[in-house]
Amino acid sequence: MxxxxxxxxxxxxxxxxxxxxxxxxxxxxxxxxxxxxxxxSRVSMWSEGTDSGKELHIVIANRSPDPVYAFLATLENQTFVPVGNVPPCTRVRIPGVVMSNAFTAEGLDGPQSIRLGFYDSTGRTWLRPLIGKLERASEPFDGPEPDVRMDERQADSTLLIRNPQVAATSSTECG
CATH class of the missing domain: 1.20.5 (Single alpha-helices involved in coiled-coils or other helix-helix interfaces)
Known part of the structure; x- marks a missing residue:
């Protein structure tokens, strides 16, 4: 017992x-x-302006203390438009005319069908729609290769961040 x-x-x-x-x-x-x-969670995207085409702008904000490599992707992840390296604490404003040209060149059907994709500082891939929650991309992710070259003279005009009409400014919110 x-x-x-x-x-x-x-x-x-x-x-x-x-x-x-x-x-x-x-x-x-x-x-x-x-x-x-x-x-x-500190990287986001939203639209500003009207839905009537070229007046619409996309804003990408990297409020983290580390850079990210950003791209725009269709919802089905079939087509990608590279944005480029977004420095820490930076707000990137992409005008509608620049987006329209990039979408047309890549066969995209407009800003409402895109989402932000980016590689964080550890190489993880994330996706964030204009409206919706952040999600980690499934592995392996067949997206664009990050451009990690540091040569400022690189003539890659496909990177949206290098377009003279795209404004990259310091973000007041960071960290």
Whole structure:
């Protein structure tokens, strides 16, 4: 009888220890996910202006202390328009006429069908629609290769951020 009670108490103690370990593991996972999303949650996109074509602008804001490589993607991830390296604490305003030209060149059907894609400082790929929540892209992601060359003389006119009509300014909100 004493052995049975002892065994029951040991089993109950083991069960409770396992519950505590599972709770601690869940907390660590939540903390890790928050860390992974920390930079990505500070990168956003929205539209400004009217929906009547060229007056509409897309704004990309990188409020994180690290750069991101951004691109615009169709909702189906079939076509990509590279934005380029967006420095830390920077707001990029892409005029409608620049977007229209890029969309036409790439076969996109307009700004309402796009979402922002970007690579964070650790190389993870993220996607954010104009309206909707941030999501991590599935791996492997068959998107554009980031342009990591530092040569300012590079004549890659396909990067939207290098277009003289695109304005990149310091963001007042950062970090």
């Amino acid at each position: 004493v052995a049975a009670v002892s065994l029951a108490v040991t089993a109950w103690g083991t069960f409770k220890s396992a519950q505590v370990a599972n709770a601690q593991l869940a907390e660590v996972r939540e903390g890790s996910e928050a860390e992974v999303r920390a930079q990505a």
